[in-house]
Amino acid sequence: VPKIPFAVHHKWFGLITVSLGMFLGALDLSVNVALPAITESFGSEMSTVQWIIILYIGTTTGLQLTIGRLADTYGLKRFYVLGVGIYTLAVTLIGLSTNFDIALGFRIVQAIGYAMIMATSPALVAQMFDDTARGRALGTMTSIGTLGMISATLGGGLLVEQFGWSAIFLARLPFGVIAFGLACYVLQELPPKGPRSGPNLGAATALFIGISAVVLILNLIGRLGWEHVSVLSLILLAFVSLALFYRSDKKAPNRILQLDFLTPTAVKALLAAFLMTTGSFINLFLLPYFLSDILGSGASALGLLLMLAPVVAAVAAPVAGFLSDRHPPSWIATWALMIIVVSIFTFTRLGEQSSAFDVGIRLSLFGAGLGAFQASNMSSLMKEVPSNRLGMSSALLAFAFSLGMVTSVGLMNAIFSSFLDHASQTMLERQAFLSAFSKTYLTATIILGLGVIVSAPWGNLFRARLQ
Known part of the structure; x- marks a missing residue:
């Protein structure tokens, strides 16, 4: 992968600049906290306001592959800067909206900017750093992005309580302006290779x-x-x-899905990312019900517990990136995924007698595996692809994560509902919930186990044994 001719200190300035985009995107987690306030402000139904989330995810996922292809054709920096600019303008206009339909329209615009950021950020980092430091750089980027999740968890509720729902959007304006200015000044653009012709409209x-x-x-x-x-x-x-x-x-x-550049290792990294997200995203939409309905945790305790995973992930990601520069990153990703498997399985043992401390230990273990997997798996993918396909590779990875999230919500909700309906015929409400909860987490463990099988570099292991 040819590198941008940066001085060493400029490389790390460039990394911080790109990581700010990931930080901005992660701040959107605070929107979930603001949904009740948005519902009340516009006098809408909760089912209507939830389209703020659904359309955002749908637009982002639907555009990622095309944007990755365009970024490889017309320049990674150009699309990153444009994405940050669109994102920043959109969140500002959403915060100033006085009509729900207008806010929803700008929400789609925000999703376009976010798709551009996600499709170019890992590619720009991979372009700046060689094999001796790329893992550490990608781990640092992952860590800074995770700090955005922590900030959204801690600050989202406070901003809504003190200033209203619009504050969670308007508060991003300073970060967006800084990220845009740094991107224009710090990042450099390599001339795209090949013909400059976009995909079929x-x-x-x-x-x-x-x-x-x-x-x-x-x-x-x-x-x-x-x-x-x-x-x-x-x-x-x-x-x-x-x-x-x-x-x-x-x-x-000029095909959009021109995927002949993907090596078997790259394909395995993408499949592992999809399976990891499908199996582990359950912690964000099913676990809160266990904490509130079974353990009786309040909103503040719930927020603090769910924050443990991203806090530990922010620490684990740079460590895993450092190790990925010295050992095969696919092995680091496999071991990290095994930690996630163990952590998710331990949730099947939770019951009425469990404490918040029991949940916190499990979430901390999960966060360690999550941060390590994201950094090392990204490094494994970016190490395998040519320089003129970095944008598409980033887009494919973002697509795998996005598709995994929506698949998890749809599939795991359906599985949980099925188990709950069956258990409710013979058990009381709390026991039925616990039974369905345990079986759903066991299903997630199996999915994650498939991810370990996919991620492991079996070919390297067999060759080593033969030698």
Whole structure:
């Protein structure tokens, strides 16, 4: 991978600049805290306001692959700077909105900027650092991004209570302006390789519609069921759109999904990222119900407990990145994923007699595995791809994480509901919940176990044994 000719100190300035974009994106976790206040402010229904989350995820996921392809064609820095600018402008306009429909429209604009940031940030870091320091740099970027999650958890509720829901958007303006200014001044652009021709517009549109429809299906299926007319219509739309995309992209001279550059190690890293997110995202939407309904934890205690995982992850990520520079990163990622498997399995042993301390120990172990996996798995992927495909590689990794999140919400919610319905026929409410909770976490453990099998570099192990 050719490097930008930075001085050593400029490299680390560049890393901080790019990491600010990841920090900005992670601050969006605070939107979940503000949903009740937004509902009250606009006089809307909770089911309507939740589209602020659904459309954001759908737009981001649907655009990531196309943006990665465009960034490789027209320049990583250009798309990163544009993404930060769009994101910053959008959150400002959302904070100033007096109408829900207007806020929702700017929320889609914000998602476009976020997709640009996610599709270019790891690529820019990989471009700046060679194999001797890339893992450490990616780990540092992951750690700074995780600090955004911590800030959102701690500050989101406080901002909403003191200044209203708009504060969680307007408070990002200074960070966005700083990130934009630094990106324009510090980052340098390598001239793109190959012909400067973008992908087919029709194929890109069909891909966006198809992926967005899949995201909506996974979000709605748990509420409406497979047989609902809306879900069936979206399934048909997704099938037709993705079929049209495949046909159009296959004939295009500059394909969006030109994936022949992916090595087996890179493919394994992407699949492992998807399975890790699918299995572990359960902690963000199922565990809070256990803490509140079974242990009786209040909102402040709940926030502090859920903050443990990102705090430990912020420490573990740079350590794993450092190790990835000295050992095969795929092995570091595999060991990290094994830690996640163990931590998720231990949640199956929680019960009515468990304490907040028991949950905190498990979340800390999970955070250690999560931070180590994200840094080392990213390093494993970026080490394998050519310099003119770094943007697409970053976009594929972001896509794997995004698709894993929506798959986890849809799949795990459906599994939990099924277990809960079955247990409720013979058990009291609390016992039925605990039974369904344990079985759902066991299912997540199995999914994560598949991730370990996928992630492990079995070929290297067999070759070593033969030698």
